[in-house]
Amino acid sequence: MPRVVSIYLPNLATDRIRRADPSIPVEQAIAVIARSGAKRWVSAVDAAAKKSGVRVGMPAAKAQAIFQGLILADADPVADAAALERITLWALGQYSPIVAMDAPDGIVMDTEGADHLQGGELPMLTGIANRFRAKKLSARVAIADTWGAAHACARAIRRETVIVPVGETVRAVDSLPLSLLRLPPKIASDLRTLGFRTIGELAAKPRAPLALRFGPELGRRLDQMFGRMAEPIDPIRTPDLIEVSRAFAEPIGAAETIDKYVGRLVKELVTELQRKGLGVRRTDLLVEKVDGTRQAIRAGTAKPARDIAWLAKLFRDRTEKIEPGYGIEKLTLVAVMTEPLDALQTASALVEDEVTDVTPLIDVFGNRGQRVYRIGPVASDVPERSVQRIAAVAAVADDTWSLHWPRPVRLLARPDRIDAIALMPDYPPASIVWRGRRIKVKRADGPERVFGEWWRRDAELEAVRDYFVIEGDGGERLWIFRQGDGVDPETGSHRWFVHGIFA
Structure with missing residues (x-):
């Protein structure tokens, strides 16, 4: 409904x-x-x-x-x-x-x-x-x-x-x-x-x-x-939207017929896009039925596109959701979001470079309702602030992560509180209790000191974290930190947390 x-x-x-x-x-x-x-x-x-x-x-x-x-x-x-x-x-x-x-x-x-x-x-x-x-x-x-x-x-x-x-x-x-x-x-x-x-x-x-x-x-x-x-x-609708449509003297309803006319509309739409030097990012198929009701299907692409075969496939994958009822009397295809797309000339070579384009896979996942994104670097020493979600096909950013110290493959959404036995201020824990399980520390590296970003919040003016990489007796490798420098209470609560997990 x-x-x-x-x-x-x-x-x-x-x-x-x-x-x-x-x-x-x-x-x-x-x-x-x-x-x-x-x-x-x-x-x-x-x-x-x-x-x-x-x-x-x-x-x-x-x-x-x-x-x-x-x-x-x-x-x-x-x-x-x-x-x-x-x-x-x-x-x-x-x-x-x-x-x-x-x-x-x-x-x-x-x-x-x-x-x-x-x-x-x-x-x-x-x-x-x-x-x-x-x-x-x-x-x-x-x-x-x-x-x-x-x-x-x-x-x-x-x-x-x-x-x-x-x-x-x-x-x-x-x-x-x-x-x-x-x-x-x-x-x-x-x-x-x-x-x-x-x-x-x-x-x-x-x-x-x-x-x-x-x-x-x-x-x-x-x-x-x-x-x-x-x-x-x-x-x-506005004059800026590129739109093509097809009305039928006799209503249609068969899936094969719908796919055939959708393919023709895609070809007409791409012709208009080429004429204007545009590629489509979001396209809507509007289905007008005999009983006056409408149904719509939306398809999106990660990058501007005007490939007829690919755009037609994106709609063919979803036309089975169309309920023709007593019949369809009009199909309309609208390029809702467009961007400039110039034709690129490829250099001739005896051996072609192998370039894997994952954009079609991103489009398939995106049209199924799954969010596809990449992780990009942010200029910040605070771990949870050093990453951001960016578009899956976004250009590579100028910022890079610092590689002075190892970083875990998984960063927890929120640091997990742990109990630790450690000699302060500079020694790693001898053992920790995490999620009800005691882990004896066999090896450790650190500390790596991270200071608060005082320009963001006054509360971080004296804030300090000391990070350690530890290996437990069960082989697990964890990234843990202590709030504070281990001496001055003004720098933190001196509580311990797990913040990441190494492979």
Whole structure:
């Protein structure tokens, strides 16, 4: 079953203003003022202004009286819409082939066929919230079976992420206010006058009298929310996106037929890419069915590519997931993410160099939802800070690791506390107890002293670690350290830890 994600941006207008002027302090409150003739009222507020009592709809003069230091900015709906469009296009490249604006303050996307690339629903939603926070954008993210349910839950529930389990739409929206049903303001106001307060109360009433009085819109919104009527998402598109499509007079459905036409679309897409000197990094196949629903498949490559055979294979490996239903009436192939790719001339030689290109293997793993990366060096003496994850095909960095002392093949994510018997300050342990097992030290080398990086944190000004390589009586070789120099308590707690394991 398709799953729909709704991203609600409650402070879109104020976040846009902050991003446009980074000099505004984080704690400074902002209110956006709309005008209608001589009237001026608050149309949007940030969290700081809301905490001070400023509310949407409040007269501007009253808002100023409540909070003397409040920054007032004129409303700019055009700039807000443009910002929402930019965010939506960014989400299209990052998360899903089917992404659309849910104006005026949200984004909606169908994640079927793409959520596995993010590790599943919970990691995907958490990642979305974290990415938006990193970009200094307030966001609440919800996923549900329908657009209406996800839209309502993202705006009603105050948690940063909300997951409505499959088949639990009725229970999730039953007590939500009518204002979240996406009805015209006049209909919502009349329903409140009649005493309706929640979606559940309205859904429990007979449909005919309500339709007679309010028209078909009320029933349509209820049916869309509960999944009784399809609500397709029309994905955002711009002239910059390279797109090719094929419509069918007679719907298709056989896997062989789908593969045949996907191959033809790939060839057309590559022709356009060659004409523009581009290679594709992320490609979406949109499948439009006879019943009005859409399905999407996303394929990515580690490097810009326009190899017809390889791109066609990436889609052939996943077209068995397409559910044609009553038939497919249109296929569309979109190059969502492209990069310049110039044709390279290879030198002629009597003996060809043997170069093993692992990029195809990386692509296969990546499209199965597995994260492929390399470890790169960082200029730091602190072991856990001396490595970073980099793209699998990233260029070799200029930084290198220091080879003065041996390093373990495995560095523990967090150092393991151990008990040690050692003569301080400079001697290695005679024995240690690690994970409930006593290990007698047969050989040792060290100490290697590592100092704290005082420019990062004041607490590391005097911090010291003394590292030793030890070999136990069972043959294990461990990398251990003592916090502190063994003399001055200011340099560390003098506790011992295992930090790595040698082969």
